[in-house]
Amino acid sequence: MDGGFSSTGFLSSAKGPFSGGFQAMLWDNDGKIRLCYQSSRPSQPGGWSEPSYNTKAVADHWRAYQADVIAYQRLEGDWAKKAAGIVKRRVDQLNEFFKVKHDDVIKLFNQMERREKQLQTEAMSGVTSLRAQGLQLENEIRSGRATMLASIDLIWEGLERELNALGTRAPLPLGKINAPAIAASQLDRFIPWFDIIVGLGLLLGLCTQVVALAAAGFLLSVILSQFPGSAGAQPTYYQAIEMCALLVIAFAGAGKYVSLDSILGHCCCCRKHTAKSENQTEEKE
Numbered sequence: 001m002d003g004g005f006s007s008t009g010f011l012s013s014a015k016g017p018f019s020g021g022f023q024a025m026l027w028d029n030d031g032k033i034r035l036c037y038q039s040s041r042p043s044q045p046g047g048w049s050e051p052s053y054n055t056k057a058v059a060d061h062w063r064a065y066q067a068d069v070i071a072y073q074r075l076e077g078d079w080a081k082k083a084a085g086i087v088k089r090r091v092d093q094l095n096e097f098f099k100v101k102h103d104d105v106i107k108l109f110n111q112m113e114r115r116e117k118q119l120q121t122e123a124m125s126g127v128t129s130l131r132a133q134g135l136q137l138e139n140e141i142r143s144g145r146a147t148m149l150a151s152i153d154l155i156w157e158g159l160e161r162e163l164n165a166l167g168t169r170a171p172l173p174l175g176k177i178n179a180p181a182i183a184a185s186q187l188d189r190f191i192p193w194f195d196i197i198v199g200l201g202l203l204l205g206l207c208t209q210v211v212a213l214a215a216a217g218f219l220l221s222v223i224l225s226q227f228p229g230s231a232g233a234q235p236t237y238y239q240a241i242e243m244c245a246l247l248v249i250a251f252a253g254a255g256k257y258v259s260l261d262s263i264l265g266h267c268c269c270c271r272k273h274t275a276k277s278e279n280q281t282e283e284k285e
Helices: 008-012 019-023 056-073 078-100 102-121 128-165 184-204 208-225 237-251 260-284
Strands: none
Touching (some): 008 019, 008 184, 056 078, 078 128
């Protein structure tokens, strides 16, 4: 409840046909936006050109953020010039990073495209040796990407920190390029409250059927994120058992006798009965 929950690991480890939808909630999960990735494409003479990178989209995003900070922090004159200087220095720093790491970045992009082609054609399905090679390639991609993104994230964070340090108001967050409609940060705020409310509802017998169905739906999403039979999927037996138990609670009409639902229902019935009796008495009079 105090911000210690994170759905990142859950979403990033999704497997199976629905994994793309779960991982799409993680902004730049594959690092392509921050790495300024440009895919390989057919070349004029024939064949394919190598993948490349282009920092223009990120630089434009930073300049738009610079304008937002200037307006938000009410920066004028020399302070506005300092903001422009910070952005220029950070853009140069990003370009220098790609210049120094050019070979490593291109190698990473080639690995990523190779792995994507393997997954699209499902060439590894059912072949243990090829599946092991694919997992090894994934680990290499993950390791190389994490190292590069750590350096790039420092540039992003430095830009945000330096620009906001020019003003006196609370920091203005640096937004994301092509942010997902449903982000992991939103889930991180929602899920703890959801769990608490559903748990209390089941314990106290309040809106029992509704909260049981809600909890069963949540567990179904967990099962779908590790789709049974998918390569690398983790077992979800416990979640499946809990989901079935909650469906029994929902459809067996639990909470009719010893629960807040029964007390509230009894009170409502008593009120209806009293109102009906009063109406009958008035009619007789």
